[in-house]
Amino acid sequence: MSRAAVPGLPSRHPIGEQLPALYADDDFAQRFTAGLDTVLAPVFATLDNLPAYLDPRVTPTDFLAWLASWVGAADDPQWPVELRREAVVRAVELHRWRGTRRGLVEALRLALGVRAEVHDDGGSWWSNTAGTDLPPAPADAPLVRVWPDRAAHVDVAGVREIVRAMCPVHSVCRVEVLPGPPADERR
Numbered sequence: 001m002s003r004a005a006v007p008g009l010p011s012r013h014p015i016g017e018q019l020p021a022l023y024a025d026d027d028f029a030q031r032f033t034a035g036l037d038t039v040l041a042p043v044f045a046t047l048d049n050l051p052a053y054l055d056p057r058v059t060p061t062d063f064l065a066w067l068a069s070w071v072g073a074a075d076d077p078q079w080p081v082e083l084r085r086e087a088v089v090r091a092v093e094l095h096r097w098r099g100t101r102r103g104l105v106e107a108l109r110l111a112l113g114v115r116a117e118v119h120d121d122g123g124s125w126w127s128n129t130a131g132t133d134l135p136p137a138p139a140d141a142p143l144v145r146v147w148p149d150r151a152a153h154v155d156v157a158g159v160r161e162i163v164r165a166m167c168p169v170h171s172v173c174r175v176e177v178l179p180g181p182p183a184d185e186r187r
Contacts, residue, residue, distance in 0.1 A: 113151035
């Protein structure tokens with residue numbers, strides 16, 4: 001889609017009508033300003049609809065990538081348009097949950113169409129005494145289980161990439177791909 005000259009698009013603010021009365025009957029002045037109206041009509045139409053261009057739910061499809069860059073959203077042109085719009089709408093919320101169980105599950109669902117659950121001990125250590133030894137290493141790294149939801153299959157490389165990007169820096173997460181929901185999820 002292009003916002004360049006659109007054939008037949010009328011100007012809501014014709015320049016010829018705003019000229020002094022001296023030029024109202026001047027054929028050259030009216031034709032010249034009509035040419036400018038043709039060039040400026042798409043600009044006025046865009047400015048008149050600016051709120052719609054900035055709303056990812058209704059913006060033209062070619063503006064989605066631009067809006068996604070504003071909010072740091074993932075935007076893959078291969079995704080369906082509805083999914084791309086949802087990614088932009090929910091980008092700020094997902095950034096708020098980055099590094100958490102909820103953020104990881106939502107990112108996987110949105111980007112790849114898979115369901116996920118994260119298993120982690122959730123433990124923490126602290127001490128009131130300075131110089132206390134560090135806690136022992138956790139027994140297992142957090143486990144991320146994924147299975148298909150709206151996608152026909154699971155893109156394992158995509159899952160690993162999202163898990164790597166969304167897990168906290170100090171964590172290493174294991175990924176397990178299941179053919180369907182786990183037994184406790186099927187109920």
